[in-house]
Amino acid sequence: MFAAKTLPVAAGAFAPFKVPRHRVLNAMTVDVEDYFQVSAFDGVVPRERWDGLESRVCRNTERLLELFASTGVTATFFILGWVADRFPGLVRQIAAQGHEIACHGYAHQLVYELTPAEFRDDVRRAKAALETACGVEVRGYRAPSYSITARSLWAFDVLLQEGFTYDSSVFPIRHDRYGIPDAPRHPYVVRRPGGELWELPGATVRLGGQNLPVGGGGYFRLFPYAWTRSAIAHVNAREGKPVMFYLHPWEIDPDQPRVNAPPVSRFRHYQNLAKTEPRLRRLLSDFSFGTAATLVQTAAGSTDLLRFPALAMS
Numbered sequence: 001m002f003a004a005k006t007l008p009v010a011a012g013a014f015a016p017f018k019v020p021r022h023r024v025l026n027a028m029t030v031d032v033e034d035y036f037q038v039s040a041f042d043g044v045v046p047r048e049r050w051d052g053l054e055s056r057v058c059r060n061t062e063r064l065l066e067l068f069a070s071t072g073v074t075a076t077f078f079i080l081g082w083v084a085d086r087f088p089g090l091v092r093q094i095a096a097q098g099h100e101i102a103c104h105g106y107a108h109q110l111v112y113e114l115t116p117a118e119f120r121d122d123v124r125r126a127k128a129a130l131e132t133a134c135g136v137e138v139r140g141y142r143a144p145s146y147s148i149t150a151r152s153l154w155a156f157d158v159l160l161q162e163g164f165t166y167d168s169s170v171f172p173i174r175h176d177r178y179g180i181p182d183a184p185r186h187p188y189v190v191r192r193p194g195g196e197l198w199e200l201p202g203a204t205v206r207l208g209g210q211n212l213p214v215g216g217g218g219y220f221r222l223f224p225y226a227w228t229r230s231a232i233a234h235v236n237a238r239e240g241k242p243v244m245f246y247l248h249p250w251e252i253d254p255d256q257p258r259v260n261a262p263p264v265s266r267f268r269h270y271q272n273l274a275k276t277e278p279r280l281r282r283l284l285s286d287f288s289f290g291t292a293a294t295l296v297q298t299a300a301g302s303t304d305l306l307r308f309p310a311l312a313m314s
């Protein structure tokens, strides 16, 4: 299924839980969507209602931008096309601050619930909305809820045909909604008949014969920070590998309106929202972070991806 390539990421001699910040560059990524657009609320907040709800995505993303600016971190923002169409100024603001603009699909639909043709329409529409907003070519894609699974590997072919260079949608874990448990844990190349693209998997540690997720989102909020820190330090220092970390703007917004979803979804979504921002500050000071594109370049030993050509603005 996968053709993994050994990557030229140098493993240094690291102390157990003290990683020299500059030695391993990790990827900091943000999935830019509003609090009511998450897959867990699909059944209770239909897409037709989205336009009528209070939007908090701009203010929350701006708070993340301030945090990244104050810590000198550049990140990758995987943005919904729906958000880009309504708030193109936000996309321009993110790009103007030196961050990478990438694609999170248009309407937050799970890839494995779409046909290849529907998926193509969704990513094409999203990529166009983002590129129209900021004038920079979009090369990276992340599926809503990591929904490229064994059922939807055809998505790689569509992404290649639509001009994407890398993907970050395969979580190598067991989960009720996503994951390919035996997929590689570190950046690798996916080879398909139509070409190759890089995959940046969500961060995991190997424990008891299983991959455990440590890479952000709910895992960052639900587990103590000491666990996240130890796990990332282990991957950076002992394995000499980067991690791909992710979070959402709504995760730093404890005051967001509550959605009447099932208890498990409410727990996953609302637990520890007030702790995310202070934890993120600690994380940004404990480890080095850059964009997903930079991580791919490091892994590929190439600078080609840095040259995102500017598109003609109409």
Ligand SMILES: [Zn+2]
Pocket (backbone or CB within 6 Å): 031, 033, 038, 104, 108, 143, 144, 145
């Ligand atoms: Zn999402």
